[in-house]
Structures are given as C-alpha cells and as structure tokens.
C-alpha cells in the first residue's frame with residue numbers, strides 16, 4: 351500500500367501525538383484513584399498532543415490553514431488547503447481510563463476532505479484514507495459492511511449529556527432506532543465510530559452537534575470504504591449542520607429514515 355507524501359506527514363504526526371497520549375494515558379490510570387482526579391492533567395495532555403500535530407504538519411506545509419479543536423483557526427497564505435485536527439477525540443473516555451480515544455487529522459482541499467488519519471494509540475489501530483486510493487486499517491484494506499436489512503444491524507450513536515445536546519430530540523431518534531436494529535452502541539469517540547463503520551465493524555452511526563474536527567477524517571474513510579455519509583437531513587452540509595449519518599448505501603438510507611421519523615400522533 352503506497353501512501354502519498356502528504357498522507358505520510360499526517361501519519362507521522364498522528365503516531366507522534368499518539369505516543370505522547372499513550373504515555374499520559376498510563377499516568378491517568380494512576381491519577382484515577384487520587385481525590386483531585388486527572389482533570390487538569392488531561393487538559394495538558396490534550397494541548398501537548400495538539401502542539402505536536404500542529405508542529406509536524408506546519409513544518410511540512412507551512413502555508414496551509416490549520417483548524418485545531420484547542421487552538422482554533424490559523425490562516426495560512428495557501429488559500430486552498432486546511433488541516434482539520436482533533437488531537438484527542440474521546441476525552442471523557444481518556445479521563446476515565448477507558449481506552450477508546452484517538453488522534454484525528456484531516457486534509458481539506460478547496461472545501462473537500464481529501465485525506466484522513468485516525469489513530470487509537472491504546473489499540474495501535476491506524477486508519478488512513480486518501481480520495482481515490484481506498485481506506486485502510488493498518489495495512490489492510492477496509493470496506494463497509496454489506497448488510498442490507500437494518501434489522502440485522504449494529505449501529506452506534508452519540509448520546510447528549512449534562513449541558514450538551516438536545517435530549518428530547520435524541521430520545522425520539524433512539525426510540526425509533528431501537529425498535530428496528532439488532533443493537534445500539536455508544537463508544538464515545540465520534541472519529542472512531544466513523545472509522546468502525548468504514549471497517550465494517552458497525553453498520554451505521556449517527557450523531558448531532560458535532561464539530562468538523564470530530565468528523566472530517568472519518569468522512570473520507572467512509573467514502574473510500576464504499577460507504578455513504580450525509581447530514582441528518584440527507585444533505586451534504588455535514589460541517590454546517592454538525593450532524594452526520596453513515597452506513598453502506600442501504601443502511602445509510604434506512605437509518606436516515608428511521609431517525610427522522612415523526613413522533614406518532616404529532
């Protein structure tokens with residue numbers, strides 16, 4: 351499997367930040383038992399990982415824009431390219447010692463995501479995709495699952511929580527989905543949910559109120575794995591709406607219909 355020079359830069363940045371997160375994750379497991387907990391330490395781990403990714407990417411392409419969750423938007427002179435980075439997706443998992451988190455790096459060209467890397471250092475799983483070249487988990491080519499009936503499917507979602515999201519709307523989506531599928535999961539790192547759909551582990555995924563850095567790398571992975579992605583209304587304004595539905599051709603359609611079903615009697 352041949353990677354372009356740009357994808358190699360992204361992979362190196364993700365592996366380097368992943369190493370730093372891995373070290374800090376070990377410390378989080380110790381801090382779990384302290385009264386103060388690992389909160390401040392995790393914020394530092396997050397910032398450190400973003401600095402590593404930022405420095406690696408900007409060293410290779412100093413003129414590109416950079417959008418990172420922690421540091422916000424930094425404008426470059428290039429005009430066509432933008433890095434979109436979540437240095438630690440799945441912070442709540444990380445904070446609680448749960449090994450489901452990732453570094454997520456995407457490259458956007460003229461408003462379209464053209465390459466993506468998602469790395470979970472706790473499992474050593476590296477997901478990569480470039481437009482037109484397929485999607486990979488480590489060195490293995492991946493494809494979305496082939497199931498056609500939603501009743502056979504395991505799907506994941508995001509669950510709103512204290513101070514976040516529209517609880518009532520989500521409960522309606524959940525109520526309709528749980529009556530149609532074989533299982534629902536909530537893993538807590540949106541980038542990895544998308545990567546799991548690309549790898550055929552999950553048949554579908556939906557979530558609202560996400561940011562571009564949660565989704566960007568995952569979008570190209572899904573498309574290159576033969577899957578479909580849209581916003582929750584069926585359009586392509588995924589970053590604008592902050593919502594996403596993913597699956598193969600059949601499940602993407604079926605899941606979109608189910609989560610948008612009106613409440614009976616209204």
Ligand code: IPD
Nearest residue numbers: 438439440441442508538539540
């Ligand atoms: C969060 C995770 C989570 C999703 C949240 C995101 P963070 O990102 O992706 O799965 O449900 O909405 O904000 O805060 O851990 O980078």
Ligand code: CA
Nearest residue numbers: 436439440564
């Ligand atoms: Ca995130």
Ligand code: CA
Nearest residue numbers: 419436438439
């Ligand atoms: Ca984050």
